[in-house]
Amino acid sequence: MSQDAVNALNEKLDKLLSIMERLAPPEVHKPDIEAADCFVWQAEQSTLQPISKVNRVSIDLIRGVDRARDLLLENTRRFARGLPANNALLWGARGMGKSSLVKAVHAAVAEEHSGVDRLKLIEIHREDIHSLPQLMHQLRDAPYPFILFCDDLSFDIDDTSYKSLKAALEGGVEGRPDNVIFYATSNRRHLLPRDMIENERSTAINPAEAVEEKVSLSDRFGLWLGFHKCSQDEYLSMLEGYIAYYDLPVERDLWQPDALEWATTRGSRSGRVAWQYVQDLAGRLGIRLQK
Incomplete structure (x- = not known):
């Protein structure tokens, strides 16, 4: 067999091996x-x-x-x-x-x-x-x-x-x-x-x-x-918990009406809305929320 024929055969074998590797199921790694x-x-x-x-x-x-x-x-x-x-x-x-x-x-x-x-x-x-x-x-x-x-x-x-x-x-x-x-x-x-x-x-x-x-x-x-959707009192309780946890220096008389307006503009009261308000409040106060 000539060298050219050998080279051609090796090239075909390499292609065949490559195809078989792609068809083989992926190796399952044991999770750490x-x-x-x-x-x-x-x-x-x-x-x-x-x-x-x-x-x-x-x-x-x-x-x-x-x-x-x-x-x-x-x-x-x-x-x-x-x-x-x-x-x-x-x-x-x-x-x-x-x-x-x-x-x-x-x-x-x-x-x-x-x-x-x-x-x-x-x-x-x-x-x-x-x-x-x-x-x-x-x-x-x-x-x-x-x-x-x-x-x-x-x-x-x-x-x-x-x-x-x-x-x-x-x-x-x-x-x-x-x-x-x-x-x-x-x-x-x-x-x-x-x-x-x-x-x-x-x-x-x-x-x-x-x-x-x-x-x-x-x-x-x-x-x-x-x-289920929370009441106004539950919404305010969520906010009070966040504000106390992150030590935000703001009085209840100031943040409460602001937070109620915030919920009204979004058409709902929820924990997510409360957290979004706290993020906005902290940003206005120049405070990072880190604990």
């Missing part, structure tokens, strides 16, 4: 759970990205949702101690601190259990829900308890990934690992749009069974925590 207390699940790479500084507030600043706060805190404490606990769905009004509460509860409980069994938080994005079984499989034998957290979880009419979530939470062959619990926030109580449920009812041969298939997703969450 020791790297941090909080992570973000990167589904495409099947890795956990450690988060050194988490965007959250102290649980002492969560106001106006005392009942939900206490229930979620107790559920999380039981889970961190290895006791039975429920998946939790935090649903309801926008801006009332649903995701803030999850992160604050994790911080509080992790501080209480600072040893080898320290509680970990992993955020999974809504579009990566289909990879939830894969993530649970990676965490099954890890020596830590994990909260898997999905913020703003909901499904559209043509979205079937909710079936993967149902199976991962309770219905799969392996079942949910004992060291994993799932917390989600949503504006919808049943996670699915009302017109999707109504469409199933009107077109299905057996409407009751079709609707049950959709609604039963929320049944996988043993703990339902409703968040």
Whole structure:
């Protein structure tokens, strides 16, 4: 065989090897759970990205949702101690601190259990829900308890990934690992749009069974925590907590009417609106919000 033929054959083999490498499944890297207390699940790479500084507030600043706060805190404490606990769905009004509460509860409980069994938080994005079984499989034998957290979880009419979530939470062959619990926030109580449920009812041969298939997703969450629009007094209490926590030098008689006008211009009162006002107030006072 001539040298040119050998070179041509080697070139073809190199191309074939390159194609096979691209077709091969990506290598699964064992996550470094020791790297941090909080992570973000990167589904495409099947890795956990450690988060050194988490965007959250102290649980002492969560106001106006005392009942939900206490229930979620107790559920999380039981889970961190290895006791039975429920998946939790935090649903309801926008801006009332649903995701803030999850992160604050994790911080509080992790501080209480600072040893080898320290509680970990992993955020999974809504579009990566289909990879939830894969993530649970990676965490099954890890020596830590994990909260898997999905913020703003909901499904559209043509979205079937909710079936993967149902199976991962309770219905799969392996079942949910004992060291994993799932917390989600949503504006919808049943996670699915009302017109999707109504469409199933009107077109299905057996409407009751079709609707049950959709609604039963929320049944996988043993703990339902409703968040509703806050009253004026609750809104002002949130502001008072923020102002005291950050030591902002302003009298109540001065900030209160200003804060009420702020809420009026936005057409709502909520924890998010309260925090936005505090940011504006601190900026006008020339003070950085650092704690």
